[in-house]
Amino acid sequence: MRKAGWVWSVVGASALVAAGCATYPDPAATRGIAEKMVREDFTAPSPGLLKRLEQDKAQQLCSKIGGAALTQEGAAEVVKLSRASIQYPASGKLVGDWKVGNKLAHDGAGDRIQGGRLEKRKENGGLCQNCHALAPGEVNVGNVGPSLTGYGLQRGNSEAIAKLTYERIFNGWAFVPCSNMPRLGATRHLTPEQITHLVAFLIDPQSPINRKQ
Amino acid sequence: MPKTRGGLAAILLGFLAPWGALPLLAQSEDPLAVGRRMLAEDNPGELWIERGKALFHQKRGPRGASLEQCDFGMGPGKLEGAAAQLPRYFSDVDRVLDLESRLLHCMVELQGFKRDDVVRRAISRPASDGSDVEALALYITSRSNGMKVNVTLRHQKEYDTFKAGEYLFHRRAGQTDFACIQCHGEAAKRIRLQDLWNINDPKHIAEVASTWPAYRGAHFVVRTMQWRLYDCFWQMRLPELKYGSDTSIALATYLQVRGNGALIQVPGFKR
Numbered sequence: 001m002r003k004a005g006w007v008w009s010v011v012g013a014s015a016l017v018a019a020g021c022a023t024y025p026d027p028a029a030t031r032g033i034a035e036k037m038v039r040e041d042f043t044a045p046s047p048g049l050l051k052r053l054e055q056d057k058a059q060q061l062c063s064k065i066g067g068a069a070l071t072q073e074g075a076a077e078v079v080k081l082s083r084a085s086i087q088y089p090a091s092g093k094l095v096g097d098w099k100v101g102n103k104l105a106h107d108g109a110g111d112r113i114q115g116g117r118l119e120k121r122k123e124n125g126g127l128c129q130n131c132h133a134l135a136p137g138e139v140n141v142g143n144v145g146p147s148l149t150g151y152g153l154q155r156g157n158s159e160a161i162a163k164l165t166y167e168r169i170f171n172g173w174a175f176v177p178c179s180n181m182p183r184l185g186a187t188r189h190l191t192p193e194q195i196t197h198l199v200a201f202l203i204d205p206q207s208p209i210n211r212k213q
Numbered sequence: 214m215p216k217t218r219g220g221l222a223a224i225l226l227g228f229l230a231p232w233g234a235l236p237l238l239a240q241s242e243d244p245l246a247v248g249r250r251m252l253a254e255d256n257p258g259e260l261w262i263e264r265g266k267a268l269f270h271q272k273r274g275p276r277g278a279s280l281e282q283c284d285f286g287m288g289p290g291k292l293e294g295a296a297a298q299l300p301r302y303f304s305d306v307d308r309v310l311d312l313e314s315r316l317l318h319c320m321v322e323l324q325g326f327k328r329d330d331v332v333r334r335a336i337s338r339p340a341s342d343g344s345d346v347e348a349l350a351l352y353i354t355s356r357s358n359g360m361k362v363n364v365t366l367r368h369q370k371e372y373d374t375f376k377a378g379e380y381l382f383h384r385r386a387g388q389t390d391f392a393c394i395q396c397h398g399e400a401a402k403r404i405r406l407q408d409l410w411n412i413n414d415p416k417h418i419a420e421v422a423s424t425w426p427a428y429r430g431a432h433f434v435v436r437t438m439q440w441r442l443y444d445c446f447w448q449m450r451l452p453e454l455k456y457g458s459d460t461s462i463a464l465a466t467y468l469q470v471r472g473n474g475a476l477i478q479v480p481g482f483k484r
Contacts, residue, residue, distance in 0.1 A: 022369040025376055034377040034384070034463065041458035042451065050452055052387045059385045063392060066379070111388065111450050127389070130404050142404045144396060180395045187388035189450075 045116050057081060062178035075177045082174035082186065086167055089192035094166045094199055095157075101201025102208060104194055105129055111189070124189055126198055127182070135208035144180060152203040152210040165199045258351065258428030258480030261343060261435045265352025268345055274324025283319035285312070285353065292356040297477055300466045302368035309374040311465045313350055313439045314457035320346075332456045336440050339432040347435045351426040357477045362422045364469045371466070374459075378467025381460060382412075391449045393464070407484060412471065422472020424481025431484055438465055 025033065044050045055063070058081045061074045070078075088094070107125025111118065128134065133147035155161045168175055170185030170192070184190045190198075201207050269280045269292075285295035286303070300311040306318060313335070320326045337344040366372050385392040394412070396402065402409045410417040425438040442461050443454045454461055 022367060022372055024372050030373070030376040030380050033373050034380040037377060037381070037458070037460040037463060038384070041455050041460035042446075042453060043455060044452035052451055055384070055386050059390060062390070063383050063385045065383045067398075112447050113450070113453055114447055116453070140405050142402075142407075144399075144402050144404065144409070182389040182391070187390065189388040 043116070044113055045118055049113060049118065058173060058178075058183075062173070064178070070178055078173050078177035079175075082171045082177070082183065085183070085186040086170050086174065087185065087192055088166070089196055091193075094159075094162045094196055095203065096193065096196035096198075096200045098197070098200040098204040098207040101126075101197035101199070104190075104197055105134060105201055123191065123194060126184070126190060126194065128198070131180075136211055136213040148202060148209060150210060150213075152205060152207065153212070155203065157203040157205065161203055162199055165202055166195055169195045169198055256428050256480055256482050257433075258426070258435050258482070261348045261351045261426075261428075261480065262355050263352075264343075265348035265350070265355075268349050269352055274320065274326045276323065276325035278323045278325070280316075280319055280323065280349070282323055283316070285315055292353055294357050294360050296354040296357040297360045297363050298365070300364065300371075300374065300462055300469060302371050307370075308459075309368075309370050309462055309466065311438070311457075311462045312353060313346065313437055314462055316346060316349055316353070317457050335456050336437075336443065337434050339434060341434060343434045347426060347437055350437045351435050351480055354426060354477065354479045358479060360477055362419075362469055362472050362475045362477060364466065364473060366470065374463050374466045375470055377459075378463035378465070381464055382467055387449055387451045389450050393445065418468070418472045419475035420481075422469050423475035423477045424479060424483075426479055427481030427483045429483045435480060436483070438468075 024030075038053050042050065042053055044052075058078045061070065061078050064070060104126035105128035108127050108130050109119065110121045110124030113119070128148070129141050131142040131144040133141045133143065133149050136149055151165075152161075155165075168181075169190075171183040172179055172181040173183055173186075182189060185192060185195050201209060204210070272279050281290040283289065284303075284305075285292065286298055286301050287293070287295045296312050299315065300309050302309050303315065303318075310318065317328065317331055317335075320331050321328045331346065334344050335346040337347060366375055382393045385395070396404065396409050397412050400411050400414060402411070410421055412418055425441065426435050428434075429436040439456055439461055442464055443456070446452070446454045
């Protein structure tokens, strides 16, 4: 009995040695393994589109595993990078047409890749409806982001609010680093002009989003 | 245009809503939940199981072989409980494989099918008869029905794959800045009306790990985990995920390990 136990422990130890004591790789090794996968495992109609998989510095800083906290330095860097990314429309006018903005906010299409083809449209949808409550009583809306119902009623439509709203859509990480909100202008999903229409949709008193309930 | 789309959306919604989201995720106050449950009890995906079984035993491909010699980790042709322990390391290919990539391997090596041909047909068109791979994956998984998901990490490549999957689940990229975690990390979230499962909720991750392949109401076909992952990357505006790629296997490994202990019941039933 005793001898058998000894034999088994030798067998067990040898097995562990043979297996090289398999265990979790460290974060640097994991990163190497996973990034190699990303480089090899996707296809796109053009090499330029494959570049979508490459992370910029802010995306790297914002990819925290299992709710790991963003360091203060990391957050400061994301804010700095995000502030620097913000561009304004050539016209200088930050408030566009709320009717165009309304359509954009309810448009979730554009720029997807399927069957070796890019979903090419004149312009991308704004995606807002996917995650935000919009006009009062609108049912088919998501809740990943905060409700935008009455956005302008609560904040008014001053120049300062227009600028803040524009910047938060262009790159929300300048205000809440690493939030779930896509940096719609900074990643070029939307153009500066499209964002001005969304600003109008949010703050114009005539916009359905500001209809009194 | 928006009016047309709104009208169409309303019609689609009225039509599809009763088939709804994962029954477990349905919010309790949701008046449609009862209808969803009733329809799920009469799952059309059941029809795919018999077809998968026939395909498994039939001599097919350039080599005229069945899949009875395919080893899913329990020995050649042993399907009982095989899906429950996948993904796992296979020494003959020195890789970690999930159910679908192992199936693909056998269709190529045993039956002589061309890999590209199988991959091209693996994900069927909506409202079609479905693909052989979809039927086979469902049949093989159904042989683990009632068993617990039990993916163990032993080989170094299994540890590496699990950790890579965890990393990829949190890796933000592309013009939407999304990783999986942006939509699947919080409780009671929706994209439009679609409930999102939350990886931190044991009930939700259990359902993810135990209900694929599933009949997808909106597509009228059986869908697999490989399709689910592909479709998420599509919506994230990222390039196309290769069928059976290491990235897909890593994500599947991460999800299955997190869902260990869940009782397998396929076909699942999805929106």
